[in-house]
Amino acid sequence: MTMVLTLPTAAVTREWGVRLGRALLSVPGVPQVIALNGDLGAGKTTFVSGVLAGFGLPGPARSPTYTLIEPYEAGARSLYHLDLYRLSGPRDLEALGLRDLHVGDSTLLIEWAERGEGALPPVDLTLQFGYAGGKVTLDGDAPRRLEITAHGAIGERLAGLLKN
DSSP states (O other), X not given: OEEEEEEOSHHHHHHHHHHHHHHHHTSTTSOEEEEEEEOTTSSXXXXXXXXXXXXXXXXXXXXXXXXXXXXXXXXXXXXXXXXOTXXXXXXXXXXXXXXXXXXXXXXXXXXXXXXGTTTSOOOSEEEEEEEOOSOOOTTSOOOEEXXXXXXXXXXXXXXXXXXX
């Protein structure tokens, strides 16, 4: 299943993140992997801020560009925001200990996931961010395009929850 959305503002991008956060919470007991791909500034971290809000965590997402992993706790749920931009390839992932994070009720939100292809756990949803063209608002906000592709049973379930 694939859905394509136009996100006219950063606020709408964040709101779709909130929706995904709530969907993730409604599928407990299994680790979830969300790949976030797209150019710099395309809205990935804004979207993750929304996911955190959907988990009940206030404030913006901390960028993991230099730390590589930012952990969050939402009750019994663990959420890990990863940024693989600075990695040279899949071999660099071994040192991050992803196997130890991909357990139980954990959710991995992985920016630049394509850089870890072949070494990541199976991805449930791939989110491809891009610029939609169109008019830039007065505050410099530009419309974004988001393509959501589901993989496997968990991804299909999450996509179904997002669609409704």
